[in-house]
Amino acid sequence: MKTFQQYALGYMDSIGAPIVHALWPRQPTWAVASISDMDAAFFAGLVIETRPAKLVEIGVASGWGSCVLLEALDAAEMQKSVLHGVDIAERFFYDEAYATGQCVNDVMPERLARYRLTTGMTAGECAARIGAGVDFAFIDAHHMHPWATLDLLAIMPMMQPASWVAMHDINLSRKEDQEHRNRGPKYLFEGWEGDKMHSTQVPTMAGAIRLPDDPPACLPLLLDILYTPWELPVDARSCNAATDAVERVYGATWGAKFRRACEIGNYHVGKMQSADIDELHRKIAALRGGVRGWARALFSERNA
Ligand SMILES: C[S@@+](CC[C@H](N)C(=O)[O-])C[C@H]1O[C@@H](n2cnc3c(N)ncnc32)[C@H](O)[C@@H]1O
DSSP: OOOOSSSOTTHHHHHHHHHHHHHGGGSOTTOOSSOOHHHHHHHHHHHHHHOOSEEEEEOOTTSHHHHHHHHHHHHTTOTTOEEEEEESOSBOTTOTTSBTTHHHHHHOGGGGGGEEEEESSOHHHHHHHHOSOEEEEEEOSOOSTTHHHHHHHHHGGGEEEEEEEEEEOTTGGGSGGGTTOOOHHHHHHHHOOSOEEEOSSSSOOEEEEEOOSSGGGGHHHHHHHHTSOOSSOOOHHHHHHHHHHHHHHHOHHHHHHHHHHHHHHHHHHHHHSOHHHHHHHHHHHHHHTHHHHHHHHHHHHHTO
């Protein structure tokens, strides 16, 4: 594992903190379930330092994260940069009274001309629409494996070599209420063998990996990460959108390898998570509950 030597731990957080501090009082009260101010400082610092021209945020929700990125672009004097937002949901998942991305309209309408939002699609489905030349990505959509890896596969063919890919919730699975699920960004971040860095929070939630100078060089590693057992099945349309993007740019052999990894991932997760297995788990839990549990299970079975 390589960490990035150019910046000391905490450097990104420290240069992003002042703009986050100034921006935070403007966060609408309804814009919950977003990045924290600590995460925002790291991501803003990364944008200020790397000064990207074409950014993609995958997973927009309220749009508060988009506000942070747009604010950081101004701090970096990158007023001509464009931020593309992608979200599967048309409405803010936490409160449907608000549209996905609405924070940008409400908080900084003057920046809407530089904000291109696509809803109702995954990254794979709208990567071609975004087009080439992306030099910064922020992956913060579905947190169960393999989504973060699929999102990266979808957008990587559109990205410039050596660009940074920020990702959120890399240790979400370590929060007690998550029952060790939501390991998608964690597998991608921890499995990454190239340059990477993270915020100072412990455990950190905000991280970033840097694509190699020759992006196809990381395909074997991404394939390996994709083979890590999946936490949920993924429909064929979404898998194909990502693997087709790989095939278009890196060739049929890579397309076939990633398609096979998707088949295997879906096959195993299907075996591990089926209605029959859920029923068995319920029965085992009832039996473990002692005689009363066993009797209750027997009774409910007889009356079924
Ligand atoms: C944690 S929220 C994003 C928070 C946002 N980045 C911020 O900082 O405010 C996750 C979002 O990802 C979206 N999402 C979930 N699965 C997705 C997928 N496969 N493709 C695109 N968006 C997805 C959800 O609709 C939700 O709005």
